[in-house]
Amino acid sequence: MSSLVRHIRAMSPEAVATVAIFEEEALRLPQVPIETHHAFHAGMYARTIMIPAGVVLTGALIKIATILVITGDVVVYTGTGPVRISGHNVMLGNAGRKQAFVAETDTYLTMVFPTTATTVEDAESEFTDEASRLSSRRDGAVNVTTGA
Numbered sequence: 001m002s003s004l005v006r007h008i009r010a011m012s013p014e015a016v017a018t019v020a021i022f023e024e025e026a027l028r029l030p031q032v033p034i035e036t037h038h039a040f041h042a043g044m045y046a047r048t049i050m051i052p053a054g055v056v057l058t059g060a061l062i063k064i065a066t067i068l069v070i071t072g073d074v075v076v077y078t079g080t081g082p083v084r085i086s087g088h089n090v091m092l093g094n095a096g097r098k099q100a101f102v103a104e105t106d107t108y109l110t111m112v113f114p115t116t117a118t119t120v121e122d123a124e125s126e127f128t129d130e131a132s133r134l135s136s137r138r139d140g141a142v143n144v145t146t147g148a
Helices: 013-026 120-127
Strands: 005-008 036-041 044-051 056-058 066-077 082-093 100-103 107-114 143-146
Touching: 013 056, 013 066, 013 100, 036 120, 044 120, 100 107, 107 120
Parallel strands: 005 082, 036 143
Antiparallel strands: 036 044, 044 107, 056 100, 066 082, 066 100, 066 107
């Protein structure tokens, strides 16, 4: 039996640049609204999104270590090439990563990290310098917050 826990290493500057180029191309496609669920509890922040089947999504450049829980069927570019992840997986994510995702089925992503932040905006700014580009910050974004 293989472990449900995998490690996402920091990406090289070249790999991050590759995802950024892919992101610029993806932004030219029709954008699908992504609802973001935020939770604050016990000094932790968790954000959950669902990527609908067939949707391409790029993540922000993550500047802190997090845990990423992936449930579904998705192809992820992690810097060493595409990796297909199916089922329920707990990923240990290093700082310095910017992934691209292509959902084969509806796929849930939950990112968790310890924080003293009490607002979504502060938590988002803690994990990325690209907070203004997050889907949760777009006009008309749907955000559901629990706690704090």
